[in-house]
Each structure stands twice: as C-alpha cells, then as structure tokens.
Amino acid sequence: MTAMTAKEVQQKLEAGETLHMIDVREQFEVEEGHIKGITHIPLGELEERIGELDKNTEYIMICRSGARSGRATAYLEEKGYKVINMTGGMMSWEGETI
Template sequence: MKAISAKEVQQALEQGQALNLIDVREVDEVESGHIPGIIHIPLGLLEFRMHELNKNEPYVMVCRSGGRSGSATQFLESQGFDVSNMVGGMLAWEGEVK
C-alpha cells in the first residue's frame, strides 16, 4: 500500500498541485473540519460510490488517524485504483482546515 505523509500532501497543495483527496470520515467529522477541496465519501459508502472515481487518476485517502483511510486504500487498490493513504490522517494535518 502506498503512503504519503500529511506534510507531503500539505506541501503539494501549497505548491498548487491538484490532488484528489477523498475523506472517508463520517459527516459530522468532516463538518467539524476538513482539508479544502476534498471529495467526501464515508467509508461505508465507498464500494457503492467508487463508480464516481476515475481509475486513470491518483487519489489520496484521508481519515482521522489513518486507519479507515488505510482500509479504503486497500479496497480501492484491489479494484484497480491508484491510491495512497495519508499517514496520520487529520490528527497529523497542520495545513488549512475548512
């Protein structure tokens, strides 16, 4: 499973790179603070909404601490997607939050 640190994600965004960030936390967690520009797909709905994703684009999975996003990363990898897990999740995030 590919991994990326919260710091690497933050630096890429600050340099103007367009990243496809998928936040797999629950609605209330996302509403209490999330990285601007995320795609919100709760983990429990991922298999039903993966048709919305493009297998030709890379994705970075985000959750609170990295556990659920790790599960999401493994699942999407098994379906042929190019995905990385943001290690440490939002607990490690020091960038902008909406």
C-alpha cells in the same frame, strides 16, 4: 500500499499541485474541519459509490488517524485504482482546514 504523510500532502497543496483527495470520515467529522477541495465519501459508502471514481486518476485517501483511509486504500487498490493513504490522518494535519 503507497503512503504519504500529512506534511507531504500539505507541501504539495502549497506548491499549487492539484490533488484528488477523498475523505472517508463520517459527515460530523468532516463538518468539524476538512482540507479544502476534498471529496467526501464515507468509508461505509465507498463500495456503492466506487463508480464515481476514475481508474486513471490518483487519489489520496484521508481519515482521522490513517486507519480507515488505509482500509479504503487497500480496497481501492484491489479494484485497480491508483490510491495513496495519508498516514496520520487529520490528527497529523497542520495545514488550513475549512
């Protein structure tokens, strides 16, 4: 499984890179604060919403601690998607949130 730290994601965003980020937390968690530009797909909806994703796009998976996003990353990798797990999740995030 490919992984990237929260700090690495933050550095890429601050450098102006366009990242495709999927936050798999629940609605109330996302409302408490999230990274600007995320797509919100709760983990429990990922299987039914997989058609919204493009196999030619690389996605960074985000959750609270990195566990749920790790499960999402493994699931999507198995289905042929290019995905990276943001280790440490939002608990490790030091960048701006909205």
